[in-house]
Amino acid sequence: MLAIFLIRTADNRSMIMNNAGDSYLPDLGKYGNWKYVVRAFDDRANSKNTFSNATIKSKRRIVLIGDSFAQDFYNMIIEGKHLLKYEICVFYVSARCQIYIGPEDRLSLIEARHRPTCTNTYDIKYALPLVRQANIIILAGYWQEWSAQRLPSTLKLLNLTEQQQMFVIGPKNFGKVNPALYVNKSIEYRLKQYQxxxxxxxxxxxLLEKTIDKSIFVNIQKMVCKGRNETCSLFTRDGKLISHDGLHLTKYGARHIGNIIFKNKPLNRL
Structure with missing residues (x-):
């Protein structure tokens, strides 16, 4: 509750004055919340979310499919100005429902309490028209064990052509983050925070590394958690908070992590 109070009052003059020019609280108010995470992705999904005729010959069409981690990935693209030559369409599949195509009844694999939410919706099968038109397919999600185990089957049943490329984005988690703990702290202090x-x-x-081809798998966790004993830094080099809740990225976290993963294999092929 304290963190929520601090974020909501980020524009309070007395608090900003106490920070002596530190933009930490204003940044949280603008970019460290759920509204920021979903905004760009939802804007794209709610617009004319179809490919234009202009990109038929260029073969630069991407469809990004997934949950809030796909929304994070879209923010990485936007904030870092990556993939500028591509046209990108998006499709949302709730983490409660997971990405799966296969012979088993999908609903039987989903937690009972979430089945009503996932019935006849949040299903990758509804994204297949976009998949057929795309040159590059990116799946990003907070994968559960059952969907990760069945991912090879899902990929096979997408029936991609040899000309299409696939990338799978692994989950990330930096541990529990309480933004209130870092108010009025120095950059030096923030840079020492690892979890x-x-x-x-x-x-x-x-599991994903074992079940799918390494040439298509993006292990964000391994790429960015380079601290002692593979711990994760909570702040960028200039003292900006990477994640406001340990799972989802701030504007600065999206830019920071995006710059890392797009410079490394396999996304550096794009």
Whole structure:
């Protein structure tokens, strides 16, 4: 509750004065919240979310499919000005429902309490028209064990052509983050803040590394958590908070992590 109070009052003059020019609280108010995470992705999804005729010959069409981690990935593209030569369409699949195509009943694999939410919606099968038109397909999600185990089947049943490229973005988790703890702290203090990743997300990434081709897998966790014992920095080099909740990225976190993953394999092929 304290963190929410501080964020909501980021424009309070007395608090800003106490920070002596530090933009930490104003940044949180603008870019460290759920509204920021979803805004760009939702704007694209709610616009004319179809490919234009202009990109038929150029073969530079991307469809990005997934949950809030796909929204994060879209923000990485926007904030870092990556993939500027591509036309990008998006399709949302809730993390509760997961990305899956296969012989088993999808609803039977989903938690019972989430089945009503996932019935006849949030299903990758509804994205297949975009998949057929795209040259590059990117799947990004907070993968659960059951969907990660079945991902090879899902990829196979997408029936991609040899000319199409696929990329799978792994989950990320920097541990619990309480933004209120870093108010009025120096940049030097913030740069010393590292945390361990939850075991669950490490195991899911390891599972994905074993089940799908490494040439298409983007292990964000491994690329960015380079601290001692693979701990994750909570701040960028200039003292900007990377994630406001440990899972989703701020504007500066999106730019920071995007610059890392697009410079490394396999996304550096784009």
């Amino acid at each position: 361990n990743s939850p075991t669950e997300v490490v195991k899911i990434n390891q």
